[in-house]
Amino acid sequence: MPQLVKLSFCTSPVKDEPLEWEKPILSQTEIEQKIKEYNSQINSNLFMSLNKDGSYTGFIKVQLKLVRPVSVPATKKPPSLQDAKRPPGKNQAVKRRTSFYLPKDTVKHLHVLSRTRAREVIEALLRKFLVVDNPRKFALFERAERHDQVYLRKLSDDEQPLRLRLLAGPSEKALSFVLKENETGDVNWDAFSMPELHNFLRILQREEEEHVRQILQKYSRCRQKMQEALEARPLG
Known part of the structure; x- marks a missing residue:
């Protein structure tokens, strides 16, 4: 059984x-x-x-x-x-x-x-x-x-x-x-047709680009907050 x-x-x-x-x-x-x-x-x-x-x-x-x-x-x-x-x-x-x-x-x-x-x-x-x-x-x-x-x-x-x-x-x-x-x-990629594999690559590229965009936005916000904190501190 x-x-x-x-x-x-x-x-x-x-x-x-x-x-x-x-x-x-x-x-x-x-x-x-x-x-x-x-x-x-x-x-x-x-x-x-x-x-x-x-x-x-x-x-x-x-x-x-x-x-x-x-x-x-x-x-x-x-x-x-x-x-x-x-x-x-x-x-x-x-x-x-x-x-x-x-x-x-x-x-x-x-x-x-x-x-x-x-x-x-x-x-x-x-x-x-x-x-x-x-x-x-x-x-x-x-x-x-x-x-x-x-x-x-x-x-x-x-x-x-x-x-x-x-x-x-x-x-x-x-x-x-x-x-x-x-x-x-592991995925058996040989089981997929050429059009399917090309579609997967395009989807993967879009996901990668979106992931990179989100990371860049995150660090850009952090950099901006650090800059604002530095500017708010008095000199000397």
Whole structure:
């Protein structure tokens, strides 16, 4: 069973042991009972519904915590849902792209099936935000707060987020979902296209120029205050 990777807070005691929680396989009767319990605990209309074929549908909320900019088509007309679902071909190649940072901690609700996999959730999120980056650049994580500790676990492609939501209940502390860059160490720049890398360089240059401007302003203010203090002192 995959383990949860701990992210410790400075104000919380650090524990070395990983945290796991059981994910049992439920019978159809148990699923029906779980859905009733889940719906009775939520304070919104984001209910789960049992289908005739034994599957169920419901909502999951995903928080986007992306550090790097994403790429979108540099066109006035956004792609339709049919275009997004269609496999890429020569006529559909994205010739021009532009990069931007998604707003920090953007949140999106998705209506999914119990059999919807984590990889499909990532692809759906990218379609909704018109992101044309390779879905393999991103990963879906489950986040849990236990005993004043925060834990993250990367979901495998075939895991079913709605099933995890049902098993954990509606509490966001018990379970929430986060979309992050799919990396465990250094950035694999070879995975990015030439237009993306050029956009990153332009963004980096703008950030550097802004940082230099702020530093110059800071020292200019300090120099001015020192000069004013010197001028205010009597001579001799």
